[in-house]
Amino acid sequence: MSNKKSFSSFGRFIPPPAFVMAGLLLALSLVASCGTKTKPTGKKVLIVGIDGMDPRLVDEFMSRGLLPNFEKLMSMGDFKPLTSSIPPQSPVAWANFITGTNPGKHGIFDFIHRDPDTYMPYLSTSKTEGAPEDDSIALGKRVIWLKGGVAENKVAGTPFWEYLAENGIWERVFKIPSNFPPAGGVGWSGSGMGTPDILGTYGTFTYFTDNPPEHPDSIGGGTITPVYMVEENVFRTKFVGPTNTWALDEKRPYLGGDKRNYADSEVPLTIYVDPENPAVKIEFQDNELVLSQGEWSGWLPIKFDMFPPFLGARGIVRFYLKEVRPDFKLYASPINMDPLEPPMPVTNPPEYAVEVAENCGYYYTQGMPEDTKARQADLDILNDGELFQQMMLIHDEDKKIFKWHLDQFKDGLLYYYFGSLDLGTHMFWRLHDPSHPAYDPKWAKKMGDPVEKLYVMMDKIIGTALERTGPNDVLIVMSDHGFASWDKTFQVNSWLLENGYLRLEKGVDREKVAYFRDLDSGKFGVDWSRTMAYGMGINGVYINKLGREAYGAVSPVEYREYVDEIAEKLMDYVDPATGEKPILVAAKSYETYKGDGLEHAPDIVLGFKRGYRGGDESALGKFPKEIVSLNKSSWSGDHCVATREVPGIIVTNQKIRKQDPALIDVGPTVLSIFGIEKPAQMDGEPLF
Amino acid sequence: MPKVKISKELFARVKKFAGMAGYSSVDEFVSHALEKEVSQLEGADSEEEIKKKLQGLGYIS
Numbered sequence A: 001m002s003n004k005k006s007f008s009s010f011g012r013f014i015p016p017p018a019f020v021m022a023g024l025l026l027a028l029s030l031v032a033s034c035g036t037k038t039k040p041t042g043k044k045v046l047i048v049g050i051d052g053m054d055p056r057l058v059d060e061f062m063s064r065g066l067l068p069n070f071e072k073l074m075s076m077g078d079f080k081p082l083t084s085s086i087p088p089q090s091p092v093a094w095a096n097f098i099t100g101t102n103p104g105k106h107g108i109f110d111f112i113h114r115d116p117d118t119y120m121p122y123l124s125t126s127k128t129e130g131a132p133e134d135d136s137i138a139l140g141k142r143v144i145w146l147k148g149g150v151a152e153n154k155v156a157g158t159p160f161w162e163y164l165a166e167n168g169i170w171e172r173v174f175k176i177p178s179n180f181p182p183a184g185g186v187g188w189s190g191s192g193m194g195t196p197d198i199l200g201t202y203g204t205f206t207y208f209t210d211n212p213p214e215h216p217d218s219i220g221g222g223t224i225t226p227v228y229m230v231e232e233n234v235f236r237t238k239f240v241g242p243t244n245t246w247a248l249d250e251k252r253p254y255l256g257g258d259k260r261n262y263a264d265s266e267v268p269l270t271i272y273v274d275p276e277n278p279a280v281k282i283e284f285q286d287n288e289l290v291l292s293q294g295e296w297s298g299w300l301p302i303k304f305d306m307f308p309p310f311l312g313a314r315g316i317v318r319f320y321l322k323e324v325r326p327d328f329k330l331y332a333s334p335i336n337m338d339p340l341e342p343p344m345p346v347t348n349p350p351e352y353a354v355e356v357a358e359n360c361g362y363y364y365t366q367g368m369p370e371d372t373k374a375r376q377a378d379l380d381i382l383n384d385g386e387l388f389q390q391m392m393l394i395h396d397e398d399k400k401i402f403k404w405h406l407d408q409f410k411d412g413l414l415y416y417y418f419g420s421l422d423l424g425t426h427m428f429w430r431l432h433d434p435s436h437p438a439y440d441p442k443w444a445k446k447m448g449d450p451v452e453k454l455y456v457m458m459d460k461i462i463g464t465a466l467e468r469t470g471p472n473d474v475l476i477v478m479s480d481h482g483f484a485s486w487d488k489t490f491q492v493n494s495w496l497l498e499n500g501y502l503r504l505e506k507g508v509d510r511e512k513v514a515y516f517r518d519l520d521s522g523k524f525g526v527d528w529s530r531t532m533a534y535g536m537g538i539n540g541v542y543i544n545k546l547g548r549e550a551y552g553a554v555s556p557v558e559y560r561e562y563v564d565e566i567a568e569k570l571m572d573y574v575d576p577a578t579g580e581k582p583i584l585v586a587a588k589s590y591e592t593y594k595g596d597g598l599e600h601a602p603d604i605v606l607g608f609k610r611g612y613r614g615g616d617e618s619a620l621g622k623f624p625k626e627i628v629s630l631n632k633s634s635w636s637g638d639h640c641v642a643t644r645e646v647p648g649i650i651v652t653n654q655k656i657r658k659q660d661p662a663l664i665d666v667g668p669t670v671l672s673i674f675g676i677e678k679p680a681q682m683d684g685e686p687l688f
Numbered sequence B: 001m002p003k004v005k006i007s008k009e010l011f012a013r014v015k016k017f018a019g020m021a022g023y024s025s026v027d028e029f030v031s032h033a034l035e036k037e038v039s040q041l042e043g044a045d046s047e048e049e050i051k052k053k054l055q056g057l058g059y060i061s
Helices: A016-035 A055-063 A068-076 A090-099 A160-166 A350-360 A372-376 A384-408 A420-432 A441-447 A450-467 A492-498 A556-572 A663-673 B008-020 B026-042 B046-055
Strands: A044-050 A078-082 A112-115 A120-123 A126-129 A136-139 A142-145 A150-153 A171-176 A189-191 A205-209 A222-226 A229-231 A234-240 A244-248 A266-273 A279-284 A287-292 A300-307 A311-317 A319-323 A329-332 A412-418 A474-478 A484-490 A533-535 A540-543 A583-588 A604-608 A611-614 A628-630 A648-652
Touching: A044 A450, A044 A663, A055 A068, A055 A078, A055 A450, A055 A648, A068 A078, A068 A450, A068 A474, A068 A648, A090 A663, A112 A540, A120 B046, A160 A171, A160 A412, A160 A663, A171 A384, A189 A350, A205 A234, A205 A372, A222 A234, A229 B008, A244 A300, A266 A300, A279 A319, A287 A300, A287 A319, A319 A384, A350 A384, A372 A384, A372 A420, A384 A412, A384 A420, A384 A441, A384 A450, A420 A441, A420 A450, A450 A474, A474 A663, A492 A533, A492 A556, A540 A556, A556 A583, A556 A604, A604 A611, B008 B026
Parallel strands: A044 A412, A044 A474, A171 A189, A171 A412, A205 A222, A484 A611
Antiparallel strands: A078 A648, A112 A120, A126 A150, A136 A142, A142 A244, A205 A329, A229 A234, A234 A266, A266 A279, A279 A287, A300 A311, A319 A329, A474 A648, A484 A628, A533 A540, A540 A604, A583 A604
16 A cells, blocks of 8 residues: 555645645546546446444344345355454454455554554554644744644555556545555545544544633544624534644744744634524625524535645535524534645545545545544533434435446446444434433433434445446445444453453542543553553454563563553453353454564453443543443444454455355455456455 | 732733623633643643553553
8 A cells, every 4th residue: 555645634734835836636546547548348337335333133134124235246156254353453453354364464453553662542543743843934923834744644565456456447445445545556546434534533523612611622623613693693613623724823922942833724703693583694704604503504615725825725514503593502523624725635636535525526535534522521512313414414415426437437446435324323223222321211302312323324325326337247335344332331441450460650630630641640540560461442452572671571481471460460351240151252463464564563462242332531541440331421322342243244246156255355246247356365255 | 717818900801801701700711721721731741642642542541
């Protein structure tokens, strides 16, 4: 995979050379794409990827006659569970799918990896880095950058579609997870899960309100912006964009001597409140829209000036007017990168995004755009009904782009990804399952079963796919993992602490530690010299290994001894409330993964029993008081458990010959259909 | 509780807008404004940047 793309980073916004470079790359890719003539093969393979579709739920809904198109497709070929990755987390699973290899080769083991130098977590699949300040010149309040930042896709290996493209076979792979920035080469693909918003985050919404909470900064995944009615029925406020590294702050260009204090980028916003009706008019830049209470807007372009008139960061945003009176509540989506001119690439080649947007309109470029954070926040920013409405808007957009792709699809491979079912099942499991600790009878009565609705919705997509599939075409519907209820939480760091494998510094309160740092002093709260292992990420346990970790305490000689001992003890742990063992499998990386990409692998990967999941707190270096607790959050379904507990699905109009199909087999299957020999590094085998 | 000196003029302006902005007191408004400012400065630090990015991940609350 061509992993690095020198475009921009969010800390160093599109310096001139990178800007020129972007244009140059666009031109080159146009040449490349025009120059790479595709040849007809007489074959068509359509893959519909549905994140999180679960075989048990498919069975359940099918037995009630709710999925006629699934049933039809199954009758034409096969329906089997599809073995997911270890652990069965989406970035890992989709990387298995993309490369046809195990994580030991592609190098992705969790949503979150850790830096052994700092014990800090970071998002695993991509890295964006600004150019060092040495590569810039400050002239007064302006900064000139001589070098651009770098966005790097951390998935190692070659995506299977690249082999098709190299052989002159038409292919399109749209919005696939673990593909940001999109893989280079001659293949056409778009990035999905893992694609940041314009701020470089996984999604930061803005909530404009005249009744802000006491501590608005504590909201994860969003910004609360208090609005002031300075004139009658008029709010004047602003959107805050990415830090403008092309300019220094007007009033305080430097902090503490010579530390640059970069300017904010902002776009002023005026909201006129209708004095009588529950409606507003919103004005910013060239946009003017009227919105009634309870209404969602379409996409609106927004541009943050960086070095006007030459440079700016272009995004798109949509609003939801929740309430006008007595409190004013206006939700604005995370600002997505504008597909017509994204500050960072969202497709390869870049014109692929432009082509989609020109034919289908603006679309969500941010990965996982369903704003579960706005629902999770205690402020009722989006309630269950509103979140579901947003999912429907996203799905409508996906449907439109899917159909447009189908119209273009005459030969070769089309892969299309749908993500709403996954996030919907995470959030609405508690309305599907009355035994869940967070079951909400009020919303269940109001909404019915949203999970069922999402499956029915996907069945219609399969109906569309079937209509467009000829007798000689191959249709594969597949998912990356299944689902389970998340009833109880297991905090591995608390377990390690209570079992003497991890020690805190003297006097440190375990409940005042995060990222292994003592919140009072800002220093490490963990005594690394006496710590043998620590947890980070949703399923990972790392040995504090000498020579690898900054303050390693376990010698390479003792390493396996500790891995084996801790793995065994974790599997023996019994939930005192139920007598159940929460951990089914404690997979040791030295016997689980094969390959050269083990640098970031946890030493033990926890595979939970259905019903349990690793705690958010432990995942980020915290030590809650209880090792096991009830999960009462709206994030109520999950799949970060043992791989065998949550297989995905494969439904196809072909007969599957392989006994236990797995995600890693799909790529080699596609290659074999087109007569391309399986590359040596792929671990999977053809299914048909 | 520590006290901070500000000019009478600024205090009057803050008082005027605190009410309009829905804050229950000048103290609450000032605390919020400072918190926001400090968090922006913290945002320049790479560790804080990492934390902010992780906050958007639905899997972690």
